Amino acid sequence: MRLWVLLSLLLLQEALLHVTGQPAKSKRPKEPGENKIRPVNKKGKPKHPKMKERESADSSLKSQSILTQVMDNGRFQKLAATLSLSAGQSLELRCKGNNVTWSYPSYLDTFKDSRLSIKQLDKYSQLILANSTAADTGEYSCWLQLCNTKRCRKDDTKMGSTYIFFTDKEELFVPTPSYFEIVYLTPDKPAVIPCRVTVPSAKVTLHREFPAEEIETDGTDIIYDVKKGFVYQHPTFDHKGIVYCKAESQGAPQISIKYHLLYVEVPKGPPSTTIEASPSRAEVSDSVHVTCTVLGEPDVDVDFRWQYPGQESERPVIIQNFWRLINRGTSHTTRISKSVLLVEDFEAEDAGSYICTAQNLHGGTAVATKVELN
DSSP states (O other): OHHHHHHHHHHHHHHHHHSSSSSSOOOOOOOTTSSSOSSSSSOOOOOOOOHHHHHHHHHHHHHHHEEEETTTOOOOOEOOOOEEEETTTTTTEEEESEEEEEEEHHHHHHTTTTTEEEEEESSSEEEEEOSOGGGOOEEEEEEEEEEOOSOOEEEEEEEEEEEEEOOOOOOOOOOOOSSSSEEEOOOTEEEEOOOBBBSSTTTEEETTTTTTTOOOSSSEEEEEEEETTTESSSOGGGOOOEEEEEEEESSSSSOOEEEEEEEEEOOOOOOOEEEEESSSSSSSTTTTEEEEEEEEEOOOEEEEEEOOOOOOOOOOOOOEEEEEEEEEESOOOOEEEEEEEEEEEGGGGGGGGEEEEEETTHHHHHHEEEEEEE
């Protein structure tokens, strides 16, 4: 019996060798799924990148930084999101392109600072800031302008930006032209106490003047942004008062200017505008005042435009614009803006309709009144 079994195994092995050309392999338990038939010589489908990979690739194509810094040795360096330089150093930035626009701390324009120069050359624009100071701390950016015969627009694919700290241990806070600033608190948008520092590693705290106490920065309702200052995410009436900031960095602490926080609630929308003529009936050679008045948000500018009877004949008129803040109760501060049109020597051609159009960022409102000749 044993001899017969052995002979049968030899015959089976010889048959397998004849069919496959290979000796028979010993059997083992198959893993789950091993019996599935896999196609042979079948071309695989091309794998598409995941959505996030595609988006990151697209975003890198969308925005190409054209901003570089010229180093002392003549080399060029690509700029990161922030850069720290010592106050007193000169700065040279370049932006590729033949039609470049720059943005930089606004006070350099306000005071027409001669330390700043910008030149547009054939292939790039050059910004040079000589003898830098702590006050120059801020964002510096540039972008390429695409222009046709009618207008120009910003090219969002070719731009560059960096925030530069001009560090000065004697000036931990970025200097400001005033010693006291007003910050408006409105319930529908964040408010910023702009005590920015020149040393990014400085420890900065926020304090109330009365009652004297440190204001807790919880990182949710009140956060500190080294490029902006303290940000009240959801201002309330309880936040009003006078505050200041304190900074420390390897030395005695320094105090910022004071900030008066005013809580305001003014409905948003086109200007609430009224117009009045004095007098409404005039004699020849009289002086006539037409006043256009707007009540609105304290920090929103209003632009005025006039239409009047003698405009086409270029009748001489005097137009004066001004504004001031008024308090309406303990918690309400409103900005009153006025435009006054004066006709000094009234004549027959000055009689008619006077139209004032007041415009703010929410829209425009036109109002009219008549002045008649007696």
